[in-house]
Amino acid sequence: MGETEGSRAGSRPGPAVVLVRPQLGENIGTAARAMANFGLDDLRLVRPRDGWPNAKAVTAAAGAASVLDRVRLYDTAAEAVGDLHHVYATTARRRFMLKPVVTPAKVAQDMRQTAAKAERSGVLFGPERTGLTNDEVALADAVLMVPMSPAFASLNLAQAVLLVAYAWFQAGPRMPEESLPPRRTRPATKAELENFFRRLERELVACGFLGNEEKRPSMMLNIRAMFLRAGLFEQEVRTLHGMVTELARRGREGPGGDV
Amino acid sequence: MGETEGSRAGSRPGPAVVLVRPQLGENIGTAARAMANFGLDDLRLVRPRDGWPNAKAVTAAAGAASVLDRVRLYDTAAEAVGDLHHVYATTARRRFMLKPVVTPAKVAQDMRQTAAKAERSGVLFGPERTGLTNDEVALADAVLMVPMSPAFASLNLAQAVLLVAYAWFQAGPRMPEESLPPRRTRPATKAELENFFRRLERELVACGFLGNEEKRPSMMLNIRAMFLRAGLFEQEVRTLHGMVTELARRGREGPGGDV
Numbered sequence: 436m437g438e439t440e441g442s443r444a445g446s447r448p449g450p451a452v453v454l455v456r457p458q459l460g461e462n463i464g465t466a467a468r469a470m471a472n473f474g475l476d477d478l479r480l481v482r483p484r485d486g487w488p489n490a491k492a493v494t495a496a497a498g499a500a501s502v503l504d505r506v507r508l509y510d511t512a513a514e515a516v517g518d519l520h521h522v523y524a525t526t527a528r529r530r531f532m533l534k535p536v537v538t539p540a541k542v543a544q545d546m547r548q549t550a551a552k553a554e555r556s557g558v559l560f561g562p563e564r565t566g567l568t569n570d571e572v573a574l575a576d577a578v579l580m581v582p583m584s585p586a587f588a589s590l591n592l593a594q595a596v597l598l599v600a601y602a603w604f605q606a607g608p609r610m611p612e613e614s615l616p617p618r619r620t621r622p623a624t625k626a627e628l629e630n631f632f633r634r635l636e637r638e639l640v641a642c643g644f645l646g647n648e649e650k651r652p653s654m655m656l657n658i659r660a661m662f663l664r665a666g667l668f669e670q671e672v673r674t675l676h677g678m679v680t681e682l683a684r685r686g687r688e689g690p691g692g693d694v
Numbered sequence: 695m696g697e698t699e700g701s702r703a704g705s706r707p708g709p710a711v712v713l714v715r716p717q718l719g720e721n722i723g724t725a726a727r728a729m730a731n732f733g734l735d736d737l738r739l740v741r742p743r744d745g746w747p748n749a750k751a752v753t754a755a756a757g758a759a760s761v762l763d764r765v766r767l768y769d770t771a772a773e774a775v776g777d778l779h780h781v782y783a784t785t786a787r788r789r790f791m792l793k794p795v796v797t798p799a800k801v802a803q804d805m806r807q808t809a810a811k812a813e814r815s816g817v818l819f820g821p822e823r824t825g826l827t828n829d830e831v832a833l834a835d836a837v838l839m840v841p842m843s844p845a846f847a848s849l850n851l852a853q854a855v856l857l858v859a860y861a862w863f864q865a866g867p868r869m870p871e872e873s874l875p876p877r878r879t880r881p882a883t884k885a886e887l888e889n890f891f892r893r894l895e896r897e898l899v900a901c902g903f904l905g906n907e908e909k910r911p912s913m914m915l916n917i918r919a920m921f922l923r924a925g926l927f928e929q930e931v932r933t934l935h936g937m938v939t940e941l942a943r944r945g946r947e948g949p950g951g952d953v
Contacts, residue, residue, distance in 0.1 A: 465850075468850070469853065471846035472842050472853075497848070501845075537871065537872045577872075583863070584730065584863070587730035587757075587758060588731065589731070589756070591727070591756075597853055597856060598857075604843070605841070613800050
């Protein structure tokens with residue numbers, strides 16, 4: 436089981452996902468897929484109910500072979516986390532242990548920080564029906580709980596893995612929260628906008644829309660503001676020019692065209 | 695279709711989830727469950743492939759009936775978003791449209807803000823295989839893209855809904871990122887700690903561990919620091935007292951007890 440191009444080979448290895456006594460192969464596969472979506476590849480299984488390998492897991496993984504191929508098997512949760520420095524236990528309900536209870540976002544931040552110090556983390560997930568035993572939770576430094584609606588607070592195993600993996604990815608090098616698509620065009624320059632506004636004003640005066648000279652400046656200000664708010668691109672300004680040209684031409688030629 | 699205790703009845707209605715031509719009932723049900731997990735209840739379906747209602751959706755919803763019971767059906771995506779003020783279109787790949795591309799976290803913040811103004815939002819999700827058509831994406835104010843590992847950037851429909859619903863919940867009234875479990879006990883007071891430290895020092899002197907008077911103060915400082923870092927609870931201090939008492943008693947009585 437050699438190191439691959441996965442996250443472990445990098446300088447900041449991602450956390451291990453430890454599924455303790457998982458029951459359904461589908462959930463193992465879907466969890467593997469969610470890990471691959473967010474750059475994780477260290478999946479550990481503690482006594483999966485239906486043995487290993489598992490055909491249903493392969494189907495559900497939908498091609499996330501890089502994760503399934505590297506799965507490691509353990510007899511106990513304690514053995515599965517033996518090489519880790521920081522361990523979090525997911526639980527669906529509060530347990531009365533004196534452990535911090537942390538959100539996925541906080542766990543992800545902490546794991547990013549410890550990964551930067553080359554310390555390894557892992558998250559324990561219990562069996563579908565019963566969750567982790569108290570002894571297994573006791574292995575953890577903190578309890579990970581996903582904040583949920585109290586009215587319906589049950590999360591599928593693979594969904595829990597998805598949210599933790601997503602939180603890990605989110606806590607990484609920040610992508611912009613909002614971006615424009617790659618430029619096929621560029622924002623219009625102020626000169627291009629100004630050119631359009633003058634053209635527009637000329638045509639609007641010519642057609643009578645801005646006939647009232649007194650009101651004209653404030654009306655033009657409002658029109659400019661409206662177009663400015665749109666953050667127009669160069670291509671769009673050209674389109675607008677074309678529209679105005681056509682409209683004005685029709686206007687000059689008078690009714691009778693195919694409107 | 696009366697208003698229930700769901701999020702819409704509140705003063706800040708949650709966004710609508712619009713599944714456009716979904717293929718698998720399982721995905722509809724799992725999406726409904728994810729919505730219920732995070733307090734959403736406005737699910738809209740545009741021409742689901744296998745009709746409606748759908749038995750597989752009910753099974754997969756695993757009890758999230760409050761969402762399935764309120765599903766509304768539409769013929770087109772345009773009709774499904776007709777009453778909304780802000781619409782986001784999820785896409786798996788960049789499309790060359792001049793629309794902002796936003797993360798789930800940003801969309802969730804924006805939707806919380808507009809909900810506070812009683813404006814309604816919705817998120818469009820396309821069919822499993824093909825995604826939304828360009829005309830459907832064109833209905834949206836912005837494109838929602840989940841940041842993912844470029845090596846494996848395909849997300850299941852229900853998982854995409856889960857991440858958006860989770861982001862919505864996360865953007866809501868903040869829960870603490872880290873908390874201690876509900877108090878069965880309380881943090882130890884400084885007096886209780888001091889009492890323990892004095893007791894410990896006495897016993898450590900008596901047993902010879904702190905025999906070196908010169909080094910004693912600095913050794914005790916280190917010992918105190920260690921226990922302080924643990925953030926001890928009252929119950930735990932009592933346990934420690936008991937441990938020291940027993941250890942010291944054995945020590946005084948000398949070897950021969952059952953160690």
